Amino acid sequence: MPRFSFELDVRDPPERVIGAMVDFSDRRPEIWPNLTARLFRVHALGPGTAEVTEGTALPGVDVWERVAYEWTDSVVRGVLLDGRIFRPGGTFELHVAPHGAGTRITEHYDRRSKGLLGRCLGGVFQVSGGAPIKRSLRRVHGAPR
Template identity: 40%
Template sequence: MPRIEFELTTTVAPARFIAALTDFSPARAETWPNVDEEHLKVHEVGPTWADVTEGSSLAGGVWERNRYDWSTPGTVRVETSESNTWLPGSSWLYVVAPAGTGSHIKVAVDRRPANLRGRVVALLLLVAGKRALRGATEQVLRKLQQPAA
């Protein structure tokens, strides 16, 4: 069960980053590199939560149905309820705090493999996951730093 943690400091304001985390419009696939449009399905969205299936073509198609919760200010919790790769209870946790004119972001990812595909992806995460997930988050932050078109 890989657990990956990393931290980033950025000029992106906390509200802007959390808004990107909780934007489930079709633009989500453009913002987040690990989300393909064909794997994105929004089941239901409430004022501080969402039930969403998302994923990518990685390893033949990895998807998960997640419950997003942003009811605690500065925190977005994402818990897997169903997946073709991960057991329920697998999760992401984002803690976003003001830092100067930007943000300090702490990310914790817990993955519980459900099958052979999950074990293979988990092994890849153990080897290169921190760098890959940090890099994907930095890519999102670069997009968010650009002025709106």
């Protein structure tokens, strides 16, 4: 738990959506407002791959993950290497495709919780069908509010 899939339509073209997903510059926490700048670190960056630590500071606790990313111009895949609330080996995969004047994002999310906080947040993700993730995708600059 949690394991779910969803589709989300945004106004931006696919290349801009992928560009935001794989922008591992110092601007990443600005692009993704749910990320906390002090938790963001790039460990390795290559063509079509990155290994980063990123996360969100919640009241009283930092929720972070170390993720190995790989991508093409239509798919971004992440494998969890380490983290505060989910076990290593969990994955997410985002597919982007043109849809009307914008993009349809399809996400497949599969994680295994560890500890009470992981079970609680994982439960929220599962029951809501990924609502916090959808909200963060909508908050990216240029996406619908």
